[in-house]
Structure formats: structure tokens, C-alpha cells
Amino acid sequence: MSLNPESQAVEATHTRLKGDEVGYYQGEPQSGTLSSKGDEELLAHELEGAWHGMVLPNEEDVEVGAPQCQRCEVLPRPMTEAGTLALRFPHTFTLGKVLAFLSTSGWKHTRRDGLIQVEVGKGQLPLLLSPIVSLLSSPEQRDTQAVYHFAGQLPQIQDYFNVESLPDFVAQVRAAWLIELLRDQSIYSVFQPIVRCDAGTVEGTPSIFAYECLMRGEHNGQTIAPMAMLDIARAADLIFQLDLAARRCAIIGAGHNKIAQKVFINFSPNSIYDPWHCLRSTVNTVDEVGLRRDQVVFEITEAERLPEIKHLKRLVQFYREEGFEIALDDVGSGYSSLNVLVALRPDYVKLDMELIRDVDRDKGKAIVAGKLLETVQELGLATVAEGVERKEELSWVAERGANFAQGYLFARPATPPGLDVR
Secondary structure, eight states: OOOOHHHHTOOOOOEEETTEEOOSEETOOOSSOOOHHHHHHHHHTTTGGGGTTOOOOOGGGEEESSOOOTTTTOEEOOTTSOEEEEEEOSSHHHHHHHHHHHHHHTOOEEEETTEEEEEEOTTOHHHHHHHHHHHSOHHHHHHOEEEEEETTOOOOGGGGGOOEEHHHHHHHHHTHHHHHHHHTTOEEEEEEEEEEOSHHHHTTOOOEEEEEEEEEEEETTEEEOHHHHHHHHHHTTOHHHHHHHHHHHHHHHHHHTTOOSEEEEEEOGGGOSOHHHHTHHHHHHHHHHTOOGGGEEEEEOOSSOOOOHHHHHHHHHHHHHTTOEEEEEEETSTTOOHHHHHHHOOSEEEEOHHHHTTTTTOHHHHHHHHHHHHHHHHTTOEEEEOOOOSHHHHHHHHHTTOOEEESTTTOOOBSSOOSSOO
8 A cells, every 4th residue: 555655654662671572453362372272261260360370560661762652552352353351241131142043143152140251253253243232232242241352362450351242342342453554654634724814815826825734544545534533533442553553654745745834634532641751752743853843833622521611721831831832623513612722722723614604695604603702712722713615605704803814615535635725
């Protein structure tokens, strides 16, 4: 697969244990194997023996090359390999329904009290899970617990913490394509210009103020839209890994394309625990590719519920102390609120595209958008009108004081970024 240079430049780092390499996946097999019989016995005891006889490395035995963040730089092992699925059900009648299905459909399985263990071949998990999910009600699915044990892998203490609800486990199984995409570094950025809302723009000769970096994926020769990746990442608890990969690709792509204007880079506040720790590699990447820090605008996305204001303030504080600017995205839609706007005082406020679309001929949108523009101007913040597709929309926002505009009227997202706009 041919990838953009910026995607190829994102390199995984590795942490090594003496004698073994911890792979890019979590849960790679440890050295040594178990026989099928021994594996079944351990699973039958629900991993109770995993605590006994297990040797953990001492701190002095760990040799660190380039430290990885276990939360955002290490991928889970995709559940496409052979193994054993263990299921515990909330009630005997739920157990009975699944046992009846397994007995009539030929799946090799064993039962111990309320636990069922099913042997699964390579790539067969979706074939097993789909009918089981269809048998159970939503509450039954929620209260059914699942854990997968790869064939030939020794039990580990971590297995105790890998038990999930059935819906969460199904989401992990369905995320195999996204894990592969992240593993192969098949994420890249396209760039859409943000233009000045001045007389020249309205008259048809816009000037570019900045570019927004927008995430895309490539899988099996097809382009993957950002929402497809984000939806499965949230469901499968991969948002940390996806958000970091997207930030890095945006930065590397902007540097590779030698963008001289400002660069707007999206990030999810929910994918960051502590900014002084979690964002350090992002800052280092900016410096490494040669972008100026005052050139970069980190854009808080609101596709999901925002964390508490205290956490958001810490994120904004970190970025500003490091010399970056901040934008608040999708204001007027989703989970955004005027309280967040006032508390954060971002450098740029981006009005949601749904609010801007047809704003010149929709009285309700005109009232809300007009008041937002007026409020933001009184706060002394710059505004970006998103989703501008028609000249009438551009004229409307420009007349009411919007500083910048973005949308298909000027250019579609592209890589490399267009140096001219329509």
C-alpha cells in the first residue's frame, strides 16, 4: 500500500524487556506455550492460578529505549487469531439460551458453573458473536462478561483486568480493521483553507489565513472517513491511540507540505489524562518538523461530551504556556456551551457548519448565529464561519463581523494543500 510521506514518517517506539520484546500490540504471547489440555484447565479455573508462579520483571530489569505511553502508543492485539472465548452470564436462563445455540450449531465448548468456554478458530469470532448477540436482550448483553484468551498464550495478571461487558467486547472485535490501520500507519491528513472575511474574499479573490488538518484513513485501497474511525474508536476504547496518531500525522503533514500559514489541528480532550505528560510528544513533534509554535492552533473538538471545565482549563493553560493558540470548534451545536466559551476564552471560535448553512434564508439560524457572532466579538475573540458553500452565506457572515470563513465555496480538503482557492 502506498502511503503519504507524512503517514510513513510516524514511527512506533518500543520498550524492551531483557530477553523479550514487548510488541506493538498489548498482550503479545510470552515465551513458552501451553498444551491445549493445560490451557483449558487454566481457563476452567478462570485464571485463578495466574497469580501463582508468575515472575514479574524488577525495575532494574527493564531497559527503556524510547518510552511508550501504554495508553496511547500501544495497540491492543486484534482478536482475529485462534483462541478461547470465556463468557459468564447474569442468569441461568441466559446461559441456557446460549448453551442451546452452541449445542445445535457445532461450536466446541465446555461449561463450568455459570461460565462457558468456546474454542474459536482464526477469524471466527464474528461468526460466533453475531448469533449470540441476537439471542440476548440489551440488559442481558450488558451484564454478560467476556474475556478472550489467545491460543498458546500463558495466563497473565493483566487478564483479570481484560474482562469486559459483551457489548464492549464485540466493539473490540469489530475494531480489528482500525487496529490494522493504526498499526500500518495508514492515517493521513488533508488540508482545507480558512480564508479571511474581507472585501477581497467577498468579491472573489480570497486570501488564505490558515489550513485545517482533517483526518483520513486508507484501508484495503479505500478512503476511510473520519467519523467511521472515530465511532469505532470510541466504542472500542481506541480514542487515545487514534487521537495521537491523527495529531502526529497532521503536524508531520503540515511540515512535509511546508505550510507557511497557521495550521489548525484537532484534538479530543477526552483522550488526554494530564497535558504535561500526554501532550509532550505532540509538542516535540511540532519542534522536530520545523513548525513555529505560534503557527499552530490546537482545536478542541466537540464531537463528544467535553470533560469538566477544570480539565479543559489545564489543557488550554498547557498549550498557551508552550506558545500555541487555541480554537473552540462547533460552537452552536453538539455539546458546546457559552459557559465553556467564557471559561476558556479561546483565540478562535468556530461556528458550526449546520448553523451557517442557509443562514441567509433561515430566520431561526440567523437569529442564533447573529447573537453568537455579536457575543464573541464583544469578548474580543476571532470567529471562523464553517461550512460556507454559497456566496450568500459568505456575504451574510462577513457583514456581521466574522473574521474568517471555511467551506466548499473556497476549496475542498486536499493533500497536498491547494495554494489557490476558488
